[in-house]
Amino acid sequence: MCQVGEDYGEPATEEPPPAPRPGREQKCVKCKEGRPVVVIRAGDAFCRDCFKAFYVHKFRAMLGKNRLIFPGEKVLLAWSGGPSSSSMVWQVLEGLSQDSAKRLRFVPGVIYIDEGAACGQSAEDRAKTLAEVQLVLQTFGLPWHLVTLEEVFGLPPAVLCCSIPEPAGAEGAYKAAVDSFLRQQHVLRAQDGSSPPQAQGQPCQPHIQKPLGPLSPAGSPAAAQTEALSRLFHSVKTLTAKEELLQTLRTHLILHVARAHDYSKVMTGESCTRLAVKLMTNLALGRGAFLAWDTGFSDERHGDVVVVRPMRDHTLKEVAFYNRLFAVPSVFTPAIDTKAPEKASIHRLMEAFLLQLQTQFPSTVSTVYRTSEKLAKAPRDSRAAGPRCLLCKCMLDVDDADSATAFGAQTASHLSPMQPPTALAEAGTPPAPCCVPGLCRAQGCCGGTCGRESPRVCVIEQLCYGCRVNMKDLSPGPAGGPGVPDP
């Protein structure tokens, strides 16, 4: 520091030398031998085989450390055709074909939802996509369910009723279940001396689920329903609300199929990057209270069916590389936000923000992800049968008594005690998101503070803050105009 001869003329701040970039001449950081093909995180170059081992290990570790999926359980894999969910299905397939010590022990099925009507695809494009999808489903070789989003109109109102969540098993329950399963397998193997059969004799033939709602004889959805769905999405004013609505409808449809076929778990392929974007987006949408359920590994808000996210530790880059290097089949389908400009919706804006930040600060996504891992699901009183949001099924975060909050100020002054969701079902009203335009057609005007009997106000009272904000963007159907087909 203070030395004779030191030159104080140098600029006070100097750029630190840039971190050495991994180069091709380097070796794989793990095995020190192979030629690296991909850079993971900040500067770790992996060769092809080490990358594969790393990728598969992450998937298995995610399932293993959470110990939620019991042996022999039926699990529905939600496959959208996109890279992350395709990778997830592929990992499950590879896991099922391992030798018995490491084999995955649950019984999977695959569901694909054709959302073409919501995205404005023509019938020919939808048919073309469906043909590709069916080819890939046959490659998977698992029992599959092909449903169209139009079937959401045929869902019974019971989907909005809350089922009591099952009490969490005791600590030793998982280990006990695995031990008993292994004993069973051992006995069966000893008996017939051939390779162990599937736990529940699940036939591995693909089959198409019987359609839920009225279909035209050809098996494709009725034109009226496609028209209605298209109209519903057109009536939504903002892309943000459209994406949220699509998410809600999709979730309810998947859960219904899961319940109809006795699946107790649903696996979705949300990757680390997507969940980081989702976390930030949901904060902006007013769903901060539910981040732990929306972005955590398991989501038990629906009670009987638990949604699980095994891909949450994989970044989109890793997924894309793996799919390319190991030829994982996927189907590209345009989505509701394809080619949308950056500021078209909160989701897009958040995605652009995070990814832009990621280029300069490579630990951005993983930092947000680690934050989401720390979120705890601590309800105010566990297992209380408190009122739940009609659409997203989270515990209502509304505190109507306190008008000093922004939320309290928003809600109408004359509030009745919350009606339980089943009242809506008993009244014979169809599920809320599909009927709001229709309801308003029946009742006429619905702006804000009309009589308590107004169905729209009744519905809104039973929504959480985030869902209420979305509902604002759903425009009422024109009075007397054609709404949704009558139930």
Place this chain on the structure above:
Amino acid sequence: MAAPLSVEVEFGGGAELLFDGVKKHQVTLPKQEEPWDIRNLLVWIKKNLLKERPELFIQGDSVRPGILVLINDADWELLGELDYQLQDKDSVLFISTLHGG
């Protein structure tokens, strides 16, 4: 002085939507003074192949964040990113990770 190069340019993950749906393009890059690197290639792609919405593919002089670049099936970060000098018969693949889930 760069000789004309024959390069295969491929698009995946939804990026092909910006290129008329065509995934593989066999291109011949013309002779020019400076050597062909990825930076120049991007400019060339923007001028000659990109059909619409350049802002969804290119940002500044690089690709938009969220688009991966693979050169001969290896991460471009290992090869110098924009400064990698293209060679004859190279294969450059652009995968958009932003689409789908």
